[in-house]
Amino acid sequence: MKVNQSQYQKVLVIIVPVWAITIIFLSNCIPENQIEQSVGKPEVAATATAVNSNVDPETTIVNLPGNLIGEILVSPEKFQDKQVEITGYYHGWDLLKEVSNGSPVTRSDWVIADESGAIYVTGVFPEGLDPSSMDSAMTMVRLSATVEFNERGTYLLGQSVDVVPPD
Numbered sequence: 001m002k003v004n005q006s007q008y009q010k011v012l013v014i015i016v017p018v019w020a021i022t023i024i025f026l027s028n029c030i031p032e033n034q035i036e037q038s039v040g041k042p043e044v045a046a047t048a049t050a051v052n053s054n055v056d057p058e059t060t061i062v063n064l065p066g067n068l069i070g071e072i073l074v075s076p077e078k079f080q081d082k083q084v085e086i087t088g089y090y091h092g093w094d095l096l097k098e099v100s101n102g103s104p105v106t107r108s109d110w111v112i113a114d115e116s117g118a119i120y121v122t123g124v125f126p127e128g129l130d131p132s133s134m135d136s137a138m139t140m141v142r143l144s145a146t147v148e149f150n151e152r153g154t155y156l157l158g159q160s161v162d163v164v165p166p167d
Contacts (some may be wrong), residue, residue: 012042039100070116072147076154079147084156087164088114090139092131104152112156124158140164 092113098118103109145156
């Protein structure tokens with residue numbers, strides 16, 4: 001069968017838009033984590049210049065809600081004994097069952113989470129939040145802590161924690 005140029009153009013006019021719509025539709029069906037696995041997650045600089053003169057910029061790592069917890073969990077030795085400042089979500093006594101192992105230090109350890117993971121905190125406790133209540137879960141907190149690990153896992157030894165007021 002011989003196809004003339006007019007028929008070919010008609011086919012292209014139909015196929016190209018259908019193909020483009022299909023690609024757009026399929027790209028919205030792929031879960032975000034699979035896209036990140038295939039194309040890679042953008043790197044975010046974890047070190048920041050200290051605003052507070054009491055904070056040493058050489059040993060302090062600051063997180064503006066992002067992926068610092070995941071980085072700590074993947075490479076705890078890189079962060080060992082480093083001071084970190086994390087803004088994340090309070091998850092009480094692992095209310096969302098995100099941390100695979102039990103609390104690494106005491107039964108009163110609580111969980112902070114960001115977009116990349118969740119980790120236990122020991123040493124300080126956010127005032128006014130109930131670690132056993134889902135009503136307190138997802139409250140934004142700002143934590144200053146040191147990264148530690150023992151035979152039970154990696155955790156944050158908190159120095160201070162503040163509840164971040166909602167906008």
